[in-house]
Amino acid sequence: MRLRILSLSFKNIRGVRNLDISFKQGERKPFPISLVMMPNGTGKTTTITLLRAVLDGQAATWDSNIVREFKPAEYDPPKGEFSAKLLFDNELYNVTLILNYEKGEAYYQTSRVSTTGGGLDVGHALPPLAKDMFQKEFVKRFVFDGELAKEILSSDSDEAEKAIKYLYKVNRLGELGTRIDQIIEQIQKNAEKSNIKSKQALSGLRTQLDKIKKTLLKLKGRQKELEAEIGSKSNRINNIELQISEKIKANADLRERAEVLTNERNTNKIAINAAAQSYLEEIRIPYNLSRNVAERLNQLSGKLYNLKLPRTTSRQFFEDLAEQPTCICKRPIGKEEKEAILQQANEYLGDDQIGVINAIKQAIKDKTYNDSLENKTNDLIAKLDERQRNATDWDRLQVMLEEAGDLEIQVLNAEKVKLINQVEKLNNEYEALTTKDKEKLKRLIWEENIQLCEEEEENKKERLAEASNTVSLTNSSERVNRYLKRIETEVLKLLKEKIRNETNNKVGSIIKNDTLNIENIDGYLHLTGKKGASVGQTLAIAYSYLGAMFDNSSHELPFVVDSPAGALDLDVRREVSAILPTLFKQLIVFITSGEKEGFTDHFYRLGPDVQYLSVAKNKDADAALLEGVEEFEKFQEVASS
């Protein structure tokens, strides 16, 4: 599906009041890029909100306060309208959102012009594919604002992953699973109603199941809370350690020693990492693990040779022999002899079986133990000891500062100790909540552990299924749900990898002064070796990510963005402005005059495919639309008010 926005029209809307904005470059073709200068207070945010509503159809659920917020302040019209002319593939739709300020209600009208006839529909009547896809959350991803960009990189959000799920409809698999569960639940409830005798028992089971589900939800919520709390406290501990380190380095008496220790620590860390990496590779060779392993392999090899295993004659030899008129000893092979040979042939291995055993025999032969891993272990132990010594020496410096009366260090230390204790308690709670270790589970109850709670839920569901005679139906639904889950996981994995690679390509071609690489997409975008990025880089990454996502989709959607460069440094604005035109087939950008500098320069070089519009707000009058690059360039907010 291909969507283009051809025009927007405002009637009695706060800010602009009455205004028509056309993005058309040809009759049914918009400019690839439209820059719309709208001063603050003119209605950028209003435009974004209304455009989203036109696409997702959510305005019908707005309450009266929200509807009336769009009424102009200067006069009192009974209603307002916002329309968008949309081209879906080659079909023209005009979707109008009517805001009845008197009644506080919003409703839609859709008119369409198609090759097979048109019509006017009451309601939000987009083409079925668009109606299905343009859910509220999905529309936000291509009618965009900067806040969403931050969420894509924020560890508190799973925005990045959600975006993929919505665009590629992977979320529908989960919804299908939920629907299946609802159907089963309804069938079970119907069974309860129809059997009076067991009604109470079934009702009791259902109550218990509901309680377990609530507890499970609570436990999972607590898991997220603990992860966040442990994360933030651990960060604070790291910050304190940094501050202490700075204090030590700032002390003239201790500085030299501190620098030596810091260098030693860094060198040691690099050495340990290299040693551990090499160790991990070496340990994958089984006969290097210990002399015993190498000896056993050799002994087994010896046994197989001595026993002449596998037997060299294969089943195929006898099968072929049975087909011959005479045996290798020259005696004739008749029917009886043939049957006897074929029967005995089954005692022998097939050629390919012999091949596998021979391969094993060859692989385990002459394997000698070498003490390289032993040496590496000793080396690693030495490096770990060095690390420990360095840590002890460092602590000693800290003690020296405290003893010298440095109050701040004492306070920081006290806070660090307190935090470490808190983190330990939280970790213990987290461990109890999330452990799957069977020994630890024996000491826990289902109300405090997720695994046990899930098992309890399963047990209760089974009992309910038995009691309501829905066992086989429940089993089937569970099987389907498992398949759906597996499909969802696999599909998401493949999509994420593809999009990750493409995003990295786009980011790499744009941000040249820093190495930014997305390591994986797990809820949010994890950057390699970094916990976050600067504001500009965040936006650059978010736009590259969205571009990669939409690139790979079979749908072509416009990208509408409010203040794409925001309050950014000039060089960062240049980065962002260079990316955006490359990512989307239709781009509509709303900016203020204050954001022009550094952002619009790039667009001026792109030639006639860029449209320049300026919306001038007039006091107590409708906003005016000025077209052309000259007006755009000289437009200043002060002059317009």
Add this chain to the structure above:
Amino acid sequence: MAFRLPKGVREYHDMVNNRTDGGVKFKYLFDFYYLCLMLGLDKAKIGPKENLESGEFVDDYPDPYKNVSEIVAGLLIDAEMRRKDIAPQDRTRIENLMLGIIDQFSLTGLNQEGLDLLNRYAVTGFEEIHTNITKTSELETFLVHYYQLFNNQVGA
């Protein structure tokens, strides 16, 4: 037909792989499985199936392990011979043992029975690790303790 993790392995593995101090992590989840397996084969003892995760985690050896797949098969044969107390000169039993676990057409060279055994040896190995090595996020520390455990140097 695939490898299955002993229950509890992920917690150990994740503890290392969630470290944020810039230290080395496991490259593959299979690395940890392999360490459990080696220890279990060394002990020639299999653990209960119930201690395995219900789902599979990989159906073939990752690349670094492809050239040791036959050695693992050899170690499996050796472990089974010790576990079942098969005499070294008992040709028939040894041959039947091998035929009972190999599959020339499978990715791993082992049939379902063979893979099930590997997984159950991994269960034992993990129990050894769990009993003797404290969970840590430092892979370097874990590897040293593992080597010492494997070579009966626990506490050295």
